[in-house]
Amino acid sequence: xxxxxxxxxxxxxxxxxxxxxxxxxxxxxxxxxxxxxxxxxxxxxxxxxxxxxxxxxxxxxxxxxxxxxxxxxxxxxxxxxxxxxxxxxxxxxxxxxxxxxxxxxxxxxxxxxxxxxxxxxxxxxxxxxxxxxxxxxxxxxxxxxxxxxxxxxxxxxxxxxxxxxxxxxxxxxxxxxxxxxxxxxxxxxxxxxxxxxxxxxxxxxxxxxxxxxxxxxxxxxxxxxx
Numbered sequence: 318x319x320x321x322x323x324x325x326x327x328x329x330x331x332x333x334x335x336x337x338x339x340x341x342x343x344x345x346x347x348x349x350x351x352x353x354x355x356x357x358x359x360x361x362x363x364x365x366x367x368x369x370x371x372x373x374x375x376x377x378x379x380x381x382x383x384x385x386x387x388x389x390x391x392x393x394x395x396x397x398x399x400x401x402x403x404x405x406x407x408x409x410x411x412x413x414x415x416x417x418x419x420x421x422x423x424x425x426x427x428x429x430x431x432x433x434x435x436x437x438x439x440x441x442x443x444x445x446x447x448x449x450x451x452x453x454x455x456x457x458x459x460x461x462x463x464x465x466x467x468x469x470x471x472x473x474x475x476x477x478x479x480x481x482x483x484x485x486x487x488x489x490x491x492x493x494x495x496x497x498x499x500x501x502x503x504x505x506x507x508x509x510x511x512x513x514x515x516x517x518x519x520x521x522x523x524x525x526x527x528x529x530x531x532x533x534x535x536x537x538x539x540x541x542x543x
Contacts, residue, residue, distance in 0.1 A: 319433055320344045322363035324354030324380065325395065326372050330418070334367065337422050338429075351375025358384060365433055367425075368412070370396035370403060378410050385411035389439075391432035395420070447482055449542040452521070452529065454479060463525045470520065473498070477513050478521075481530065481540035490537040514538055 321343045325331040331347050338345045346361055348354035352374035370377040381392055393414045394407040404415050414428050444457040451464040459475050461468040476498050491510045514530060522529055528543040
């Protein structure tokens with residue numbers, strides 16, 4: 318469930334947007350001034366920020382400027398003004414999108430979906446994270462999960478899974494796996510590959526009733542999600 322923080326001093330607008338977002342399944346928090354909003358961004362760590370331009374304490378522009386020093390959270394700015402200079406200033410400070418009040422809630426929801434998806438894809442490119450079906454791995458943190466359920470893997474098991482996944486749809490020989498996952502000190506000892514393939518199948522394929530690691534007879538193995 319994505320977390321969205323609304324920083325909006327107009328209580329009725331904040332309440333309306335909150336109810337709509339909750340109806341869509343988002344977890345929502347609200348701040349009514351810029352200083353509180355900035356503090357909540359740091360403490361609550363939302364996945365997206367809906368930020369009004371004109372706020373007490375700190376303006377939306379200043380909140381955006383400070384956040385961009387440490388965070389790449391998606392920011393959608395809202396304002397009652399339809400001034401090009403305000404729009405340019407918000408985008409220059411690092412906002413990802415901009416909407417002028419009054420706005421259609423359907424358009425805001427669509428822009429939220431686009432911003433969250435783009436952010437996830439950008440993060441995945443940076444970290445090498447990959448998802449296929451319900452299976453997800455994060456090479457940067459050596460973590461894996463299936464439909465949100467954590468998969469406990471040793472470092473070597475993770476390295477093996479990651480290498481196979483990097484070559485998705487391609488048959489990889491046991492010698493290739495030995496060289497790239499274990500190193501040359503294991504050269505010739507292909508049995509260890511079969512042992513670790515069995516470990517992965519027990520922890521992923523068997524546990525979640527899926528098929529990811531296929532045996533290619535007389536060659537080796539292939540990662541292909543089914």
